Amino acid sequence: MKHISIMVFSPFGNTLKVGKYIQKALTESNQHCEIINLTGKSWNQISSFDYSMIEKNDLIVIGTPVYAWKIIEPIKIFIENLPSNENYRIAFFTTYGLITGYTLFQGVNLLEKKGYKVLSCLKVAARHSMIFNEEEDPYNYRPNQQDIEIIQIFSELITKTLNSFPNRTLSLEKLDYHSWKVKYLYKFLIKRFGMALLPxxxxxxxxxxxxxxxxxxxxxxxxxxxxxxxxxxxxxxxxxxxxxxxxxxxxxxTFKLFEFFHRILGKYYHEIPETKIYQ
Ligand SMILES: Cc1cc2nc3c(=O)[nH]c(=O)nc-3n(C[C@H](O)[C@H](O)[C@H](O)COP(=O)(O)O)c2cc1C
CATH class of the missing domain: 3.30.70.20 (Alpha-Beta Plaits)
Structure with a gap:
């Protein structure tokens, strides 16, 4: 039996929901799996997280929503403060409502720089927690049954990899999946000013x-x-x-104005609303 912790920060609940699906699948395959929910903790509590709670685990699963094409700040702090350790195994996932941007790339890059082995990644299409009034939004009723099945496959896959190939790490190249137009907008605008532009x-x-x-x-x-x-x-x-x-x-x-720009941006910069595993 493996010991697994799932760390999430989930203001709107999508990421926690996905964490729970992963926990269910892992528990059903006889793994010991707990969720550590960082939502509701203060900046101070997140910065002073007691990492000894998870140091003996076989695997840590980290889940974040996408905020302005990146990891949400509290999860970024959690990852940055993780003590360096070559023995830690990680699975990383994100929930998103339009475009993942550099969230998976950023997370895996930060983790691998610390020596962690990232076994697998997952992106899950979910309802957008900021702009969610449009009935025709293809993300509105996500994750759906098909998405949940992919989440289950992801859960099986990470335990299989943990047992058979514990030293394999995900290549960053696989997470650099965007076209040049996304890359340039990220590099020159969203990377630096994304959060500041939000109302x-x-x-x-x-x-x-x-x-x-x-x-x-x-x-x-x-x-x-x-x-x-x-x-x-x-x-x-x-x-x-x-x-x-x-x-x-x-x-x-400025929320209404932002909604308007967001809709235009969404037209040209959306992803296929899919739930996908990277390994
Ligand atoms: C301030 C803010 C910024 C967001 N930025 C993005 C984004 O850049 N790309 C995207 O696909 N979704 C974005 N979203 C939507 C969330 O990533 C998505 O709804 C996620 O599932 C929310 O997770 P949670 O329910 O765990 O909070 C944003 C949501 C908020 C509130």
Whole structure:
């Protein structure tokens, strides 16, 4: 029996859902598998994560949503702080709602630089957690049954590789799958400014009834009442506080404009909405 931990950060729940499918498949094949959910932990708690909890594991599965074509910041910090160790085996996955960009490449690159052996990667088509009002969006009802079957194959594959070829590592070349037009947009715009271009969140104290729902919804615990909600720390821009507020007191001035640009960008820069294994 192998000991496996699945680490996720999942503001909207897609990545956690995929983590649970992987856990189910691994448990059914008699592996000991636990989920460590970093969602809801503060920046401080993530930076001071106790890595001794996972050092004896045979495999660590890491799951991240795509944010502006990259790994979400808390998972990036988790990976950057992982102690270097040539014996660690990793499987890496992402959930995405339009284009994975350099998420898989970035994650595997960071991990391999630390000496980790990345056995396999997976991208899972999922509902977009920012723009999700369009019924015709091909990602809207994902992951579907077919996606779940691929997630199960991925789970079987990582245990097989762990048993038979524990020293194999995924080639980075396989994850550099984008066309030149994606590469250039990433290099000159999204890599540096992607997150900064996303709309900012504001609080309207006149509409606020201090119910605290935005505080509960924040997956990185940066909102506090002072006496009205205020951000204390770096916002990951998941917009959970905005969707949750019953008074519409949490708002963004540029969200509609961003939605418009996002739709145009989506037309030219989308991926085939597929769930795919890289090994
Ligand atoms: C701020 C923000 C940025 C996002 N950027 C991207 C992106 O660049 N590409 C993409 O395919 N999906 C993007 N998404 C969609 C999420 O990656 C996708 O819905 C993911 O499954 C959400 O995972 P979660 O449910 O675990 O939070 C973004 C979502 C948010 C909120």
């Amino acid at each position: 900012k969140i504001y609080f309207n104290s006149k509409k606020c009834i201090q119910c605290g729902k935005c505080i509960e919804a924040c997956p990185i615990q940066i909102i506090k009442l002072d006496p009205y909600p205020k951000k204390f720390g770096k916002c990951i821009k998941c917009y959970n506080c905005m969707w949750t507020c019953p008074q519409k007191a949490v708002y963004s001035r």
